[in-house]
Amino acid sequence: DAGVIQSPRHEVTEMGQEVTLRCKPISGHDYLFWYRQTMMRGLELLIYFNNNVPIDDSGMPEDRFSAKMPNASFSTLKIQPSEPRDSAVYFCASSPGTEQFFGPGTRLTVL
Amino acid sequence: AQSVTQPDIHITVSEGASLELRCNYSYGATPYLFWYVQSPGQGLQLLLKYFSGDTLVQGIKGFEAEFKRSQSSFNLRKPSVHWSDAAEYFCAVGSATDSWGKLQFGAGTQVVVTP
Numbered sequence: 182d183a184g185v186i187q188s189p190r191h192e193v194t195e196m197g198q199e200v201t202l203r204c205k206p207i208s209g210h211d212y213l214f215w216y217r218q219t220m221m222r223g224l225e226l227l228i229y230f231n232n233n234v235p236i237d238d239s240g241m242p243e244d245r246f247s248a249k250m251p252n253a254s255f256s257t258l259k260i261q262p263s264e265p266r267d268s269a270v271y272f273c274a275s276s277p278g279t280e281q282f283f284g285p286g287t288r289l290t291v292l
Numbered sequence: 293a294q295s296v297t298q299p300d301i302h303i304t305v306s307e308g309a310s311l312e313l314r315c316n317y318s319y320g321a322t323p324y325l326f327w328y329v330q331s332p333g334q335g336l337q338l339l340l341k342y343f344s345g346d347t348l349v350q351g352i353k354g355f356e357a358e359f360k361r362s363q364s365s366f367n368l369r370k371p372s373v374h375w376s377d378a379a380e381y382f383c384a385v386g387s388a389t390d391s392w393g394k395l396q397f398g399a400g401t402q403v404v405v406t407p
Contacts, residue, residue, distance in 0.1 A: 185335075211393070212393040214394075223397075223399050223400060224336075224382070224397050224400070226394070229393070229394060231393060236394075237394065272335055272336070274336075276393050278393050279324060279341070279343070279386065279393075280324075280326055280338050280341050281336075281338075281384075281395055282338070283328075283335035283336040283337070284335055285334065285335045286334075286335050
């Protein structure tokens with residue numbers, strides 16, 4: 182099993198640009214989570230899906246952030262427009278309903 | 293609401309010494325409990341988990357944790373630390389009856405291993 186796959190691993194962009202982060206969960210996992218990790222705020226849950234349906238998006242910082250899961254094997258997290266304060270490591274995790282399996286993360290730098 | 297507290301933000305331990313990381317949770321129902329480890333530049337890796345049964349659980353890399361319901365604790369231990377154990381450790385709690393699938397993570401404990 183390849184585990185959770187995230188792309189890109191690193192992203193550098195300029196303020197105002199659109200950023201799209203991608204995630205492929207482990208096959209058969211019904212849950213998918215997006216987290217953000219920063220030194221100041223630690224690990225924050227942004228949104229999670231169950232069977233491709235968003236269940237809780239209360240952690241999404243503002244309307245600039247959106248997430249989709251068009252099918253069981255793919256999810257995106259989009260930031261539009263991006264701001265320097267969005268710089269962080271973004272993790273995707275998938276779960277069969279108990280423990281979560283994390284991807285390697287995408288390090289986002291917004292200049 | 294469920295919560296997880298890791299009282300120690302930072303711990304320094306000598307290589308070969310024992311390590312104990314504390315985790316306290318607040319939750320009404322029987323929780324599912326987890327410990328994850330994050331090495332620099334990596335994602336979180338599951339060390340061990342407790343769902344039910346034997347309250348002493350064994351994990352990978354020589355770690356173990358003990359669930360103590362009376363103390364609402366799930367402390368992580370390792371008898372002899374290796375330099376490669378330097379990392380950040382996260383305790384997490386989930387539930388079979390509430391917000392199924394969602395985990396509450398603690399703030400993490402940074403472990404530094406000295407020669």
